[in-house]
Amino acid sequence: MLDFETIKKYFDKGLWTEAMVGNAVGKGKITAGEYETITGEKYQR
Numbered sequence: 001m002l003d004f005e006t007i008k009k010y011f012d013k014g015l016w017t018e019a020m021v022g023n024a025v026g027k028g029k030i031t032a033g034e035y036e037t038i039t040g041e042k043y044q045r
Helices: 004-012 018-026 032-039
Strands: none
Touching: 004 018, 004 032, 018 032
């Protein structure tokens, strides 16, 4: 199951890109604020 912790771990290990994290926001798995925490970038639709 994808949640904040899992997505952050994948991003930190280089397994996920910013675009993939953004897709998780679009699918309701994480919030825009969590996207910013994970990537360090402001979420843009």
